[in-house]
Amino acid sequence: MIFGYARVSTIDQNLDRQLDKLKEYGVEKIFNEKVTGTRKDRPELSKMMEQLRRGDTVVIESLSRLGRSTKHLIELMENFNELGVNLISLKENIDTTTPTGKLVFNIFASISQFERDLISERTKEGLSSAKARGRKGGRPKKENASIKKAIKLYNSKEYSIKEITEMTGVSKPTLYRYLKEQVNN
Known part of the structure; x- marks a missing residue:
């Protein structure tokens, strides 16, 4: 066939x-x-x-x-x-x-x-060039009330990640990203 x-x-x-x-x-x-x-x-x-x-x-x-x-x-x-x-x-x-x-x-x-x-290399070079000029790629980060609440709930150690994401509407990857940033700062 x-x-x-x-x-x-x-x-x-x-x-x-x-x-x-x-x-x-x-x-x-x-x-x-x-x-x-x-x-x-x-x-x-x-x-x-x-x-x-x-x-x-x-x-x-x-x-x-x-x-x-x-x-x-x-x-x-x-x-x-x-x-x-x-x-x-x-x-x-x-x-x-x-x-x-x-x-x-x-x-x-x-x-x-x-x-x-080649496409990948050009993309990386473009991002590097933009970064050198002070521009950042990706979505702008928003420090909003939901994220602050999610971090506060996480730090309280009273709720599971699933409960926190359901209560705040903040996704698991976003929460982890902000928690990681807190540790690194």
Whole structure:
């Protein structure tokens, strides 16, 4: 059977272009989802993997739709090999039924990881540059009455964290963050 997998990173993005290419190729069953490629736990990808059998083929529009991590792409490829499943990437013209296709797959998987590493590096440099100029990232911290009350209740040692979060509406991670800041100051 010929399976297709299509993915976009956000709900606002459109799958039509990928779906058209997969249908044009002759894919019999398409799995698609709107979730970031960096996540390993993609429900539709998992469903497809469960249905794969020896001799099946998985067709994707491009490697970046399957994943951006070299490690994850290689893990998927190893799973495909163990199952006796072929992979065809239309954009990169990869067909793993051939030795050349297997080589090209590994090269493109490395390039995909390199691209992701560059994006991460540029993001870190940008945040560092902004920090050097006195700008902080993330949400502004609010020292409000609910947080003060939550800290007071915590320090009283009379209530569980669950009780404190229910009484104040302050989430557990927020409470712990403020408690940690108190210890560090």
